[in-house]
Amino acid sequence: MEFLIVYDIAAFFGVCVIMFVMQKTEHDRINRMAPRPLREIRRIFFVLTALLLLFSIWEEASYSSLLALVLGGLLNFVINAIALHLRTPPDDGEDTREEMQRGFPAMGHYISRADVLSLDRGQKYTHELLEAILRNQELEPDRAIIYPAQFQPRKQ
Amino acid sequence: MVSGDFLSLGLHLDLIIAGSSGGICGAYADRKARPLDIIGSIVVGALTANYLSATISNFLGTVILVPAFAIGLAGMPICQKIIKSVELWTPFKGP
Secondary structure (H helix, E strand, O other): OHHHHHHHHHHHHHHHHHHHHHHHHHHOOHHHHOOHHHHHHHHHHHHHHHHHHHHHHHOOOOHHHHHHHHHHHHHHHHHHHHHHHHHOOOOOOOOHHHHHHHHOOOOOOOOOHHHHHHOOOOOOOOHHHHHHHHHHHOOOHHHOOOOOOOOOOOOO | OOHHHHHOOOOOHHHHHHHHHHHHHHHHHOOOOOHHHHHHHHHHHHHHHHHHHHHHHHHHOOOOHHHHHHHHHOHHHHHHHHHHHHHHOOOOOOO
16 A cells, blocks of 8 residues: 555656656757657657556556556657657767867857758858858747757758 | 545545646646746646635536646646735734
8 A cells, every 4th residue: 555655656756757858858959950740749748648647646556557657658768769860960970979069169050950951061051151041040049059060960 | 546545634636636637738838937847837736726626616516627627727826826815815904
């Protein structure tokens, strides 16, 4: 019986953590590389997982709650796997963290994935080009995703 | 379900779950909210739904889970309104 009480409390804590991660993901700059429908579906799956956890509190110690937990985890893993696959930049063998830290002062502007893909390989992000992109998207620089200057997208 | 144990503490699991669901739906709708605010609104919504749903359900004459969900959705503003009302309440002041 004590175990079930602890389970209920842990599940509720899990719901809070899921919603925290959902909102953190929404505010994450790198997350905005993913296409809009994918971000929307990921958000819905986060909510579904939280609701399934709440359902498992109600129907605890049963196969249906077990299925709900497995389904919730599976949904999140699948959608995150798709998002990771879609945003993977080419691997040049360098540590990405160091690469981005070096690139940040050089860029400091917002470029959507579509804009990046439309650039030719090796083309420099000139100041005029960035200004044009910003004007076209009507974006504020402080709400920007910052790409490393060395980032060269894969051709599609 | 161990609702008996929670009931002894005054916690109704069904109302807490309904209130939490309301908080989750509110969190989905609000993209701009900060992550910690979201957690706060879910917890506050769940607790407010637990304690206020019965009264509001009796007042409206609806099934108890309906106000529980609605209170969970707007738990934080409801609590702020109650606090403001209490601050303005001066029972011992003459006319």
